[in-house]
Each structure stands twice: as structure tokens, then as C-alpha cells.
Amino acid sequence: MSRQLYPHLRLDVFPTPYCTGCGHGILLGAMVRAMDEAGLDWDKTLFVSGIGCAAWIPSPHFNADTLHTTHGRPIAFATGARLANPGLNVVVVSGDGDLTAIGGNHLIHAARRNIRITVVCANNRVYGMTGGQVAPTTPEGCFTQTSPWGGEEPPFDLCRLVMGAGGAFVARHTVFQVRQLIKTLTRALTFDGFAFVEAVSPCPTHYGKLNDTPTLADFHNQMKGQYVDRRRYDRMNPEEQADKIPTGVWIKAADTITPPIDKGSSFIPPSSGLGSSSNPPSAGQGNSSNPPLRSRGGQRGGI
Amino acid sequence: MKHTVETVPAPLPPDDYFMMGDEASAEGAIAAGCNFFAGYPITPSSELMVRMVHRLKETNGSFIQMEDEIGSISALIGASWAGARPMTTTSGPGLSLMMEGIGYAAMTEAPLVVVDIQRAGPSTGQATRPGSGDIFQVRFGSHSDYEIIALSPWSVQEAYDLTIDAFNLAEAYRVPTFVLADESIGHLREKVTIGETVERWHRPTAPGMPPFDTDDENGVPPMPAFGQGERLLVTGSTHDARGFRKTQDSAAHQRLVGRLVGKIRNAAEKIARYETYSLEDAEILVVAYGFSARAALEAISELRRDGVKAGLFRPLTLWPFPEAGLKLAAKSVERVFVPEMNWGQVVREVERILHRDVVPITQVDGEGMRPQSIIDGVRGRAGMNS
Numbered sequence: 001m002s003r004q005l006y007p008h009l010r011l012d013v014f015p016t017p018y019c020t021g022c023g024h025g026i027l028l029g030a031m032v033r034a035m036d037e038a039g040l041d042w043d044k045t046l047f048v049s050g051i052g053c054a055a056w057i058p059s060p061h062f063n064a065d066t067l068h069t070t071h072g073r074p075i076a077f078a079t080g081a082r083l084a085n086p087g088l089n090v091v092v093v094s095g096d097g098d099l100t101a102i103g104g105n106h107l108i109h110a111a112r113r114n115i116r117i118t119v120v121c122a123n124n125r126v127y128g129m130t131g132g133q134v135a136p137t138t139p140e141g142c143f144t145q146t147s148p149w150g151g152e153e154p155p156f157d158l159c160r161l162v163m164g165a166g167g168a169f170v171a172r173h174t175v176f177q178v179r180q181l182i183k184t185l186t187r188a189l190t191f192d193g194f195a196f197v198e199a200v201s202p203c204p205t206h207y208g209k210l211n212d213t214p215t216l217a218d219f220h221n222q223m224k225g226q227y228v229d230r231r232r233y234d235r236m237n238p239e240e241q242a243d244k245i246p247t248g249v250w251i252k253a254a255d256t257i258t259p260p261i262d263k264g265s266s267f268i269p270p271s272s273g274l275g276s277s278s279n280p281p282s283a284g285q286g287n288s289s290n291p292p293l294r295s296r297g298g299q300r301g302g303i
Numbered sequence: 304m305k306h307t308v309e310t311v312p313a314p315l316p317p318d319d320y321f322m323m324g325d326e327a328s329a330e331g332a333i334a335a336g337c338n339f340f341a342g343y344p345i346t347p348s349s350e351l352m353v354r355m356v357h358r359l360k361e362t363n364g365s366f367i368q369m370e371d372e373i374g375s376i377s378a379l380i381g382a383s384w385a386g387a388r389p390m391t392t393t394s395g396p397g398l399s400l401m402m403e404g405i406g407y408a409a410m411t412e413a414p415l416v417v418v419d420i421q422r423a424g425p426s427t428g429q430a431t432r433p434g435s436g437d438i439f440q441v442r443f444g445s446h447s448d449y450e451i452i453a454l455s456p457w458s459v460q461e462a463y464d465l466t467i468d469a470f471n472l473a474e475a476y477r478v479p480t481f482v483l484a485d486e487s488i489g490h491l492r493e494k495v496t497i498g499e500t501v502e503r504w505h506r507p508t509a510p511g512m513p514p515f516d517t518d519d520e521n522g523v524p525p526m527p528a529f530g531q532g533e534r535l536l537v538t539g540s541t542h543d544a545r546g547f548r549k550t551q552d553s554a555a556h557q558r559l560v561g562r563l564v565g566k567i568r569n570a571a572e573k574i575a576r577y578e579t580y581s582l583e584d585a586e587i588l589v590v591a592y593g594f595s596a597r598a599a600l601e602a603i604s605e606l607r608r609d610g611v612k613a614g615l616f617r618p619l620t621l622w623p624f625p626e627a628g629l630k631l632a633a634k635s636v637e638r639v640f641v642p643e644m645n646w647g648q649v650v651r652e653v654e655r656i657l658h659r660d661v662v663p664i665t666q667v668d669g670e671g672m673r674p675q676s677i678i679d680g681v682r683g684r685a686g687m688n689s
Contacts, residue, residue, distance in 0.1 A: 013547075043532040048381070060536055060547060065529040067384060068538035068548075069377065070407050076374040080381030080389070081529060083365045084339050088385065088530050106377075109370040261367075 005032050008042055013060050018053065021208070021216035023175035023201030027122050028057045030178060030199075031093065034185035045089040046081055050074040050103060052129045054095035054122035054201075072103030075110045078117050086116075086262050091189065096123040096137040100156055104136075108165035111194050116260040118188045118195045121158060124203035132206025143210040162196045163250060168257045169195035171249040174223045175202070184249055193260045200227065304507035304519050306475040311336075314362065315497045324462040324488040325392075327495050328418050329354035331466030332390050334501045337416070338364035339387035341378035343371055346430040347486040348392040348420040355390075372397040376404030376417075383413040384537055386528030388470060392418040395437050396427065399444070405479050406445030407539045409563060412477035412515070412526065414506055416469045417441075419481055420489035423644075423669040432669035433486035435593055438648040441481045442622050448560055450567035452574060453481040453622040455592040459493045465619065471504035472574060476566060477523055483621060485644065487594035487671040515559070516544035522566030567623060575625035578617045579632055581607065585614030587681055588636040590629065590653050590661075592618050595642050595672040602642075602677035613681065621649065626656050633657050640664055642677045 009032065018024050035042065043065075047058035051071035059066040065088075069077045074092045082090040092099075099107050099121045110117065126144055127133040134147040137158065141150040159170045169191045173181040181199060188195035202208060202219035213219050230248035233241060314333050322330070329351050332340075340359055342352040352368075359366045365387070369375045372393055379389040393401065398419050408415055419441065423434035441453050452472050454465040466482050473480035509525035514535065517524040524544075527533040536546030541556045549555035567574070581603055582588075591599035596617045603613040616632040618625050633639055639657065641650040642664035650663040664680030666672050 043534070044530050046385075046529045059538060063534055065533070065535045066537065067381065067529070068536075068540070069380075070403050070539060073373060073377040073404070076369065076377030077381035079367065079369075079374070080339070080341060080378030080383075080387075081385040082381075083367055083378070084382035084385035084387035084389070085528075085530055105370050106374055109374070 001029055001032065005036055008032055008035065008063050010060055010063050016061065017056060019203075019205040021202060021204035021219070022053070023124065023199075023203075023216075023219075024054055024057055024122055026175040026178060027054075027120070027181070027199045027201060028061060030175070030181045030185055031057065031120065032062075033182050034189055037182065037186040038189040040089050040189055044087060045091060046078070048074040048078040048081070048090065048092045050094040050098035052095040052098045052127070053124070054093060055098060057093045057122065058091075072098055072101070073106065075099070075103060075106040075117070075119060079106075079110060079115055082115060082117055082262050089189070090117040092117060092119040094121065095128075096121055096125065096158070097127045097135045100158055100161070101136045107162065111162050111165035111167035111196065114166065114168055114194045114258050114260050116193055116262050118191070118197070120185065120188070120197045120199060122201045123158060123198050124201045124207060125155075126203050126207040128203050128206050132203075132210070142207070144207070157245075158198045159196070159250065166258075167196050168193040168252045169249070170251075171196070172198040172200065172245075172247045174200040174227050174247065176220050176223060177227075177247065180247070187249065193257055304509060304517060304523055304525050305521065306504045306507050309503045309505065310500050311503060313497050313499060313501050317497050317499045320495045320497060321492060322459060322495055323350060323490060323492050324456070324459045324484060325350035325420065325490065326354050327459045327463040328392070328466045328482060328484065328489075329358060330495075330497075331463040332416070332470065333358045333362055334463070334497075335467040335470035336388050336503045337390045337470065338362070339379070339382040339389040340364070340366045340391065341369050341375045341382070341389070342391045343369055343375050343393070343397060345372075345394045345397045347422055347489050348394050348418065350489070351392040351418060351420070372400035373404065376401040376408070379415045380404060380408050380411070380413045383408070383415050384411070384529055384535070386530075388414070388474070390416040390418065390470075392420065394420050394422050394430075395424045395434075395440070398437060398440060402444040405451070406447070406449060408479040409445070409449035409451065410539050411537050412524070412563070413479070414473035414477050414526075415479050416466070416473055417479065417481050418466065418469075419483050421483065421485040423667070429669040431486065433594060433644060433671050434667070434669070435483075435485055435595065435644040435648070437483060438621060438645070441483060448564055450564050451479050451481060451622055452476065452567065452620065453483045454619060455483045455621050456488055457593055457596045457617065459488065459491055460495050461619075462488055463495050463497070467501060471502065474504045474506045475523070476570065476574075477506060477526055478567060481622075483593070485594055513544035515542055515546055516562070521570065522562045571623035572625075572627055574620060575623050575628065576619040577625040577628045578619065579628075580615040580617070582614035582616070582632055585612050586637045587611060587613040588616060588633050588639045589613060589677065589681070590616045590618070590639060590641045590649070591643075591677075592621060592649065595644055598672040598674045599642055599677055601674040602681070605674060605678055606681060611681070624652050624656065629653065629656055638662065640677070640681055642666070642672055642680060644672055
């Protein structure tokens, strides 16, 4: 990594806590480079993460505002922060268990709302921090601590899940596709709406050892064959597609994207951190210049 | 550090209004400068949320209906750290879902207000009927040690006033603060007098200073917001003054949790508020809060008409409980009674504080507390049946 990017890291907390062969360090580096490519102001960017290995990518490594939340809830925390201050770039970085199992509800609703946040899901297909339990992303038949005879449940296809919920910008790469990953993250960070990037990341320690891919090189070889560019995937016949997973970017047609819900200007002065100091008199009380609100929810006060 | 105080004109023109408790609480929030609301519909608190969607539109605030109560409390914490003055409203079942977030708000010292319009439980219970079953839930619902502040209104006027106070206390102490109303007050309609001005307290700020520890004896560190270049590390893990995780450091854990608990316990008598009625010559003390206190006031005057010297102690803060005031009030009385719309919650706190037998009077039929229930309870247990 270029030394020019070092100020964006808290170098005193390195090395990272990640195990040998973990892909999260690659994603960490890709995030920093993408932030630089996107030209975003680190001091106006909030990184929100949940619980698990991936949640440690921004916190404490990034020298920026970080919010390390309860398990599964980073998107809900991010929604509050973004609505309270639309001047913030809000970026969620968390794992597959955090974002799609315990936090799956917030993921689909953020996609549906098209709130302008970027969600990066480090998908290692297992619960790593707790020792390697089955996740909703674990491929069928794979072995984990809690699927000791091979998982019997089909996994989520995260990109299709988010697309189905209305996600405007959806993408997937493995961390081995570093250049594409950086390029896609750069686009996601500057996308004007909800953006979801799945970064498939190897976990040799808890996933690989039980599934014949105990080293990073094993994961590389396995993923290279399995994850194919979506254009190549689309040209394949169904038999060829069966054991393949497409990678790339899926963006909804511009005329089908609903406007992001958080376009309004911030009511918080950027420097003070305090709420607005005065409210206009209530509409409908007779001495206001604001026209009374009309809505279908019943007149205010007539509830 | 100490909070800053600002006085602003009341958003509603000063006058007498006729409104519902839920609406008065919403107006109190707007008066207190609330500019963010996230919520999820639940009876009997939905009227408050509906009022907020309109009022925040008028005052240029932010409103979102979240996918569940977990999302609501999470959004509040995100908004609080982004500099907003946030609020949500809910009832017992929704409050249960919020508990992990409330612990996180206490741990990261994020000011926020939760208005709990209590209903008859447990579980779904009787959704449209009153109860006071959340007294311990607000205080102990999240895991491990923390402190919160909870206020208990007994009128629509207090639904307005105490909601303003809740925002100010939340900001001054950087702590989640609750308005513990119940369905009787939430759906009651009566007169509310709006004054000329409103006092708003703001969280202490000191750019560059650590946001998670202080040498100030009040134990409240300054609170910056996201986007100010402070590069904040906010985490629910045990952390040091700057927010770095200290998950193996005994001293750091002791210091942090000690301060979180201490900043409220040490200020308990300053935060605590209560009122007393007819205590001068009282031999019988009734301790009552919220809607039950209205019935208790009626009951003690009826008892007095019959020659029973009864008085009333009404805590306005349930957490922290006004301990010194209660001890003083109970000093020379013969019996103490605690009527509640639950199977006995505050009675335990009263017993703990007074170190003596206290008689619970429970009315758990999904109805508002009746004066007659209290009169019967006092007469029966005090051996004064006539």
C-alpha cells in the first residue's frame, strides 16, 4: 500500500488480529484504496460495523469515525446516522452472519428504502469469531462445528437476495479479484443510493480446515474455478452454471430506481454537533408562515 | 463536564390546550428540540408516533418508521452520535426488543429518550389497557450493570413537562432516559398549559477531549459527533477514554462500568424528584406514581374524611428513586402502602429503602387504579374495617 494512504490507518493497532490466510486483510486494503480512488473525505465518512471478524476491518484500523455496534444491527445504526446527518458518507462493513442472518431484516429494508449507504459484506461463509459454526451462506454439504455431518440447508445467494429486495447497486467479487474489487468498491462508495458489495473471503482456520481447503492457496484455486464473471456466466448453459457463482456488478435501470430517502439537507450544523436551536411555530396554530400540512394520515391534532 | 443551557420560545404558542397524553408527550419532545424519531407501531403508543411524523415535518426534523423496535433503538443511537436529539416510543413488548440497544446506549453514553406507554402484560397481554409492569424492565432489562433515568407522569400536563425533562436529563448525563407513562395517561385527554419558554440542555462538548472518560467529578465526558473530524471509535466493548477496545484489561473495565453507574448514582438526589400531600400529621403513608397516584390522592382525602390520617408520597423519578425524600416522608408513619397496576414492583424498592414491612395494593385487572381499591387495601390491612 502506498505510504500516502497510511494516515488513513491507525498504524499503532497493526498488525491486524486476522488469522493466517484470512481474506479480510485484503478487503481492508481494498477499502482504503477505494476510498482514495473515490476521493471521499475521511473526516466526513462514518464506518459502521456489527459483531464478528469482518466488523474489525474498520474498527479500530481506519483513522476515521467508526461505530462498532451490536450484533446484526449496523445497517439500522447507519440508517439513523445517515438520516440525522446526510452530509456523512455512511459505509457499513460487516460479515455474512451479522448482515444476513441476525441482521437480515435490516439489510432487505435498507435495500427497499434505497437509503444512501454503502454496505460491504465480507462473506467468509462461516461464523469465524465464535469458532466456526454454520451460516446462512455456508454451501450445502459443507462441514462446520454445528453441521458436523455436512450442512443440510441451502444457502442464500446474497446478491439475488438484495436484488430481490430492490437493491439499486449490487455486486460480488472474491477478495482474490483485487483490482475488480477496488474498482467496484469505488463505484459503490460514490453510488447515489443503496449499494451492496459482497466480498467473498476465505477462512482457512474455521472453514477451510474442515472442507479440504486448509490454506489460502487452496481457496484461491477453488474460488478461481467456481466464481466466474457474470458475462461469462450468462453465456453458460444451465449444466455449466450449476456449480458456478457469477461475479460482477448489477445496477438497476436508472428509471426503475426510486430516489434515495435521505436527500434532505442536514439539520445539524456541521461543526456544533447540537440540534437546531429554534423551531418555527407550529403550522395550523394560526401565526405561522408555513402552510398547514396536508396528508392522508389524518389532520395533526385530530388523531 | 457540565451541559450547556439554552432558553428558547416554546414551539407551540403559549396557551391552554386540550390534548391526549401521547400527543402532549410528542409536543414535549418538539419543545425539547427533538429532531429525530425512529419508531415501530405498537398500541397504546402509536398516537405519539403519528403526532411526531407531522411535527417533525414542520420543524425540519427527521422521521423514519423502522422495520422493528430493534431497528428503532439502533437508528436512535446512530442519530444520537451523529448529533441529533432522538426519541422513540413503544410499549412493553417493543421495549423488550430494544433491550440490547439500550445497554449499548448506556455503554456508549448516547443520549436518547424512550417513551414507554405501558400496557397490561405479560406478553401481548391486553394491548389497549393500562398496566405498570415495565418498572423493572426499564431499569434491569439489559444485561449486566448500568444505570438509566426514568420519569413517571401522572397527568397529560406532566406527559408534556416530563418529556422535556427527559431530553434534558439524557443530554446532561449522556444516558438513555425513559418516560414511563401508561395507557391511562397516554390516552387520557385533559388540559395542558404551554408556557412562554422552554429550557433545553445540551450535552457537554470539548473538541479534542476524550469522549469516554473525564476527571470531572460528575463523571460525564464531553460528546462530539460524527463528521467533526474527531475520528471517533464508538464501541459497545469495554473501551478506554478514546474508545479503543480494552477487552482483557480488568482496570479499564472496572473504571468504565464504575463511572457509568457512578455518574447516575452520585447524582441520584439531584436527579430525584417527588411530591408529597397531607404528610404533616400522617399515620398512613401511601406511595404511588403515575396514574395510580391520581387514585391515591382521591383515596387519602376520602380516608381523611373518615378520620384516617393518610398522606401521599409521589415519586416523579422512579429511577433513580427519591430515597432521601421517601425516608423523610416515612419517618413517623405507622404503615406504608404501595398501590400499583402490577403484582408489586415499586413496593420492593420502597421496602429496600425503608427496611420495614410495606403493604402492596395490587390491582391487575387491566383497568386504571380505582380509589376504592386503595381505600379497601388500607382499611383491610391496617385493621380499620368499618
